[in-house]
Amino acid sequence: MKLTYLSAALLLASPLLQAQSLDLNLTNSMPAIEKLYLDLHQSPELSYHEQQTGKKIAAQLTKLGFEVTENVGGYGVVGLLKNGNGPTVMIRTDTDGLPITEQTGKAYASKVTVTDAQGATVGVMHGCGHDIHMSSFVGTAQQLVKHKDAWQGTLMMVAQPAEEVGAGAKAMLYEGLFTQYVKPDHIIALHVSASVPAGKVALKNGYTMASVDSVDISIKGKGGHGAYPHTTIDPIVIAARTVLALQTITSRELSPLEPSVITVGSIHGGAKHNVISDEVKLQLTLRSYNPDIRNAQIAAIKRITAGIAQSAGLDEALYPTVHVHEDESIPSTYNTPAQTNLVRQSIANAIGAGNVLDTPAVMAGEDFGLYGRTDENIPITLFWLGGVNQQKYVEAIKTGNTLPSLHSSKFAPDYKVALPTGIKAMSNAAVALFNQ
Ligand SMILES: [Zn+2]
Ligand SMILES: [Zn+2]
8 A cells, every 4th residue: 555655656756857858859949949039139129119029029929839919018928828737827928129329340230220319329238138938938939849748727928028128027017917817827938148158047035136216306495696596496406415315215214235226317407507597307217025115215205305495495385396218117026935945946947957056136126026016926037047257257257357238339249159058947937836
């Protein structure tokens, strides 16, 4: 009786162990994936304009047998593949490029330009590596279809637009991503890293990326002649005081144990040497992990700006206005620990434990975090896919030179190494989640 029980347990366990490390031979599939990467790289589209990109992803998924819906939340794509009974695993890529003129010097550099709202010509580039994400995503879909025998459940491939403006995840969720299609049990994504060597992956449990808020402050004054300041209330002086006072929110008001960034990224006021203007405009970015900290930042900004205006003698009607762009607000990304541990283990089995690094959290933001903050409370994991050419990485350490960051015109990931690593890591993570 005991023996029978044991052998049944072994039978159950053995396919699971095998499945957790898919031994992928990518030799035959990489040329097509690299070709796709180069095509995507050379045809980037800005946020809200990812129409052709969406079509390309949809065509790839359709070819693989997915049930595909296009134009979800803008130019988003949802692909579903049912493969027996089991959990639903959602894999997400983002699809948009950035208004950056590529200066990598690569033969395959993007030459795409668009005309911006002011009529100026600007280059467009996949400066955040979303082309790497999409190519790994398609490669992963291919491998999971090819190795259907290693997992059971529903594979949900989601290509999300408008990540760079914090709008795409929100728009797809708003259009019923979890209610009109299927509710995932697990959600995973990768982001290429500009500081981790290609061939490696880095990840962290818990908070891994910050929340992002854009805030506009309009500081009012009473303008007049620059030679008669006593007849005015100078908004430039109020703005100067305000910028300094804002520095005390993080340093004096919030717990030093809670990460918080308040950056004034733009300040505009006045038009001439001898004119005191009526208004100064500030643009801020706020970052944090804890939603309570985010709320405390905003409350403090409102209180401090109003207090300084009052001390300058302005009437309440002329107190500054503080506008939080709620439509662009994104929460922090919290990697669910239990799921992230499983993802880490499965990637280590696939690419070697030495190639899986721990990484500190960053104050950059990603709207991926939103998928883990819906009422459905679905576990999410985002991991970093190394993108830096190994030789350049070693040189940078030797010389102390900094490497081009994400969003740099010189960011050129080592795609030939990063792509197969991304496909192996993501395919194995998905299989582990299906089989846990
Ligand atoms: Zn980005
Ligand atoms: Zn990005």
